[in-house]
Amino acid sequence: MTQDSQHGKWTISSSDDDDEDLPLSGTSSSKAHRPAVSSHSSPLSGSPPSPKPEPANPPVSSLIIGSEARQLAAAHQLNPVKYESSPSLAGKRKKEVSDGPGWALSDSDDDDGDGDSKGKSRSNLPKRSPPIPKTKKPKVENERPPSPHGRLYYIDEPEDFFESSTPCLNETYRFYLNKVTGLDRKYNSGALHIRDILSPLFGTLKESAQFNYCFDIAWMVKQFPPEFRDCPVLIVHGDKREAKARLVQQAQPFPHIRFCQAKLDIAFGTHHTKMMLLWYEEGFRVIILTSNLIRADWYQKTQGMWMSPLFPRLPKGSSESAGESPTFFKRDLLEYLAAYRAPELEEWIQRIKEHDLSETRVYLVGSTPGRYVGSDMKRWGHLRLRKLLYDHTDPVAGEEEWPVIGQFSSIGSMGLDKTKWLKGEFQRTMTTLGKSSLRSDPPMYLVYPSVDDVRTSLEGYPAGGSLPYSIQTAQKQLWLHSFFHRWKANATGRSHAMPHIKTYMRTSPDFTQLAWFLVTSANLSKAAWGALEKNNSQVMVRSYELGVLYVPAAFNMKTFPLHKDSFPASSSAGFPVPFDLPPTCYSPEDQPWIWNIPYSQAPDTHGNIWVPS
Template identity: 85%
Template sequence: MCSPLIIHSRMSQDSHHGKWTVSSSDEDDDLPLSGTTTSKPHQPAVSSPSYQPAASPTPTIPKIEAAPVEVKPEPANAPVSSLVIGSEARQSAAANQVNTVKYESSPSLAGKRKNEVSDGSGWALSDSEDDDGDVKGKSLGNSPKRAPPSPKTKKVKVENERPTSPYGRLYYIDEPEDFFESSIPPLNDPYRFYLNKVTGLDRKYNSGALHIRDILSPLFGTLKESAQFNYCFDIAWMVDQYPSEFRDRPVLIVHGDKREAKARLLQQAKPYPHVHFCQAKLDIAFGTHHTKMMLLWYEEGFRVVITTSNLIRADWYQKSQGMWMSPLFPRLPKGSSDDEGESPTFFKRDLLEYLAAYRAPELEEWIQRIREHDLSETKVYLVGSTPGRYVGPDMERWGHLRLRKLLYEHTEPISGEERWPVIGQFSSIGSLGVDQTKWLTGEFQRTMTTLGKSSIRSAPPLHLVYPSVEDVRTSLEGYPAGGSLPYSIQTAQKQLWLHSFFHRWKADATGRSHAMPHIKTYMRASPDFTQLAWFFVTSANLSKAAWGALEKNSTQVMVRSYELGVLYVPSAFNMKTFPVSGNPFPVSSSSGFTVPFDLPPTSYSPKDQPWIWNIPYNQGPDTHGNIWVPS
């Protein structure tokens, strides 16, 4: 059975949200600058529009009163997410997500779904990388706190009964037999952008979608070796996703874990001698290795997959994810020079530059393999982040200034573009400053509104899509899905101004409205939301750590984390804009771009609250009878 969520105490804080005991290790915007630079500083080459943002009302979040809860104790020595390996913040959050509290009058979950909770591997945290230290330094070793049972609460019903689910009985079972039937997506798909399969949905809403088993299927090539770049790993689960004939082929794990987390990761891999490791260098505080990429080397060629999913089952189960899958790149003829096989988007050059930034001997063999293949069919641009402080021309190599440069060079001004909104969608939020001008509109939005060499005078609308409490409560997973949305109380309290930008997560057009997002997308849409000026899918959430932040009077940019995504611009597809698909399933019948949520976005109502993961939600049960109570 489930036990209370654990939030280890560091600071007691009064707020609009009530009085909670929370960690105080949030990102400090005034951290002293360290490191030296050798290049001459200069202003970014890209001209940027000026802004006069409209004042936004500052919302508040109602105080939530605690309620008595009956908790059935766990068995002694119950495992806590032992298979989830990531940063300390990640593992602390994993414990929180697994140990959800049962609503006091609801029956328990049964069968396989209940077993997932008890073994710690089914509801593992999907992402907590970007709160810039809010939950750093917590330990999983402390014993869980348990509320004393109340004599007035009802007894838990027998295990073979379940709460009624609005999503039908398929919700409670594992993937159906045909769920893992691998099939090659439509070969005429021009974008090569795919959503993931989601357990519990009607089969038609998974048509053309991909599971990790599909990606690694022999239908895509005879695998010789692979490299898996990611933030969080379940090694045993990952190995099991490879087809049996490829299951012992060499795999290189590129990760950012240190100390105890690294030791746990290595321990996981002991039964698998074909699994090897490369540790990414993280020299700036609160940075993470958050890139999610697969390099797949086949007998027939080479492939790159850039995705938003961690290598844990929870991320491929009932969450909305996205991915770009490259064509199968053929090997260049013997004697070809290293710079042959380049694409019009310079994808090969940029991928090699990104891998070189790791400064890792373990990646040299992969760098050489890429040089030996023809990547000329690629139609997307690569946008990465790597940790460091950059000046001069290097400022435009990474993060949002890299995106700004590409939009400046490869898009065209559009008539009436001041009415074309920017839409950002993400699953985690960092500390952005005391007001919107500090980073969001003063820096980030300026990048997102760049269209060629135009210079607009006022900011177009900025819609930020992030799930509300009600979105999480009524999701396929219920409250445990909120463990993948690590927006903390201590960060939210400092930036209540941000909440006025928020829009609901809704995806009825794709049949996925209740699969909580772990995908991260950014785009520029027409006023009627039928056209896109560009589209970007990435691992980067809404944080300065991921995108970079200007320093020293805008002569230096500091990036904390590794991130990776691909940018679609219409000119690379011989188009002026991308049409938006109104009915993306099945994918083969769609000629437009698949946006994973409903357009136009729906603004928060006065009653809506953004999901905050480390405060209780005990006023009503979720779709499985759970409540969410940090203690």
């Protein structure tokens, strides 16, 4: 089928309309169906070319990691397409010196298609931004455009970027954002970089397990302080075949690194969980986060994490049930690790059993691949979240007015209309408050960056490489875009650091109270959250995901207070939501960021355009 828009004509093959989920970006089996792309402003090939064959023994630094969207972002960083005011000059590439080491790339998520697309509306397709006049200057080789974000935009992390003393942290919620290079220092107060997390400030590290989707091994090793750099590391990943071989090759210079491959028995699933298990001389710690283990995810993106307290070792001879928290975090973490069915994790399971996790005040919400029936349906995915909200939250007066807010960095296929998965399953979970019989239909706000949010970000258009929403999926669900709201975070100074964080919550209508809050690796997709099958008698989950749920009762509160300007997090009693409330609805001119179509009518903050070729 073809679809005209102001961007040109997009040709979608009939195979994009079948019932099977599309391959996930970044998986070795991915041969995603792609649109034939054309543009009125620049000649483009019918579809992005396949990656070039690698040399027989490529250097580790050249190994390609991550999704096609991230690979495209890296290409634009290294060889940008300059914006020119003259249409005849638009799209000319100019070599430019890159910032520091080359990017290692991420991310997951899935464009899982499941049905025919109908009722395409031209008015809802992405529109061109009006041209912005540009004053011509004499060209200087390797000249950078002035940054609207200030002088610090282009430089690496300053010397005081990393903590030299214990940072002032929010010990109540233990929810933190990452540090962002180029922001005013006050907006990084109470935030953490990976070097902070792995530093001696938090314990004398003996060994770690790193669960993630995407790794740059050499970069990761450098983040450990010298005294811990040779401590054993277990990498838990989901790579197969060629991708696995590349990962193993990365680790060849580091004999202290071992691997554990997560089983992915259902097509197009990913190991998307992001967790650190840190074993110290002083005890044990768990960190559940949203960042891949690559520099790009810790540089100029908004990420989130939950950092556990330091769990002490239990006395010898303690019972099996010792060290459990009121939220049963220990039991649930052990159950999650057991679901891998991996011998490499047995020693970690035993270590966790030997520690006291009783101080934990959050609930674990995980996904593991499989088809589940009976009581097992409530163990994983959104049905796990539904059960926790049913058991551990309370109804509120006027709850039909309490909106649900979801915020994410990737979007899968939701079906032909909102009554399928989004409203039929997902919203029912998100609106659960205790044992209320009320089946309310409150507002649902979905926060996802617009094209202009990406264009004006610290990274410019390449920030869209971590927002892999494709034209194929978007055209099938134009109805979804009416739910979209802008990524705005002026209160935290992070509007221009594009989000890779994923959060879900329920707030009061005046946005002063929070009924619950979830930070997770799970994007808005059925692969991540699970989908009901067989007349709702079975749930199918494709991917590994992990997050933590905050409910007020676990903190001896009825609701969490919400304060504006809640960062730095350590200075406010309010829960530190990482974007502005209330959310701002898309205007008629706003369009959601779609990674595999061109944006050539306005330059980004680097003076470049975006051409997916």
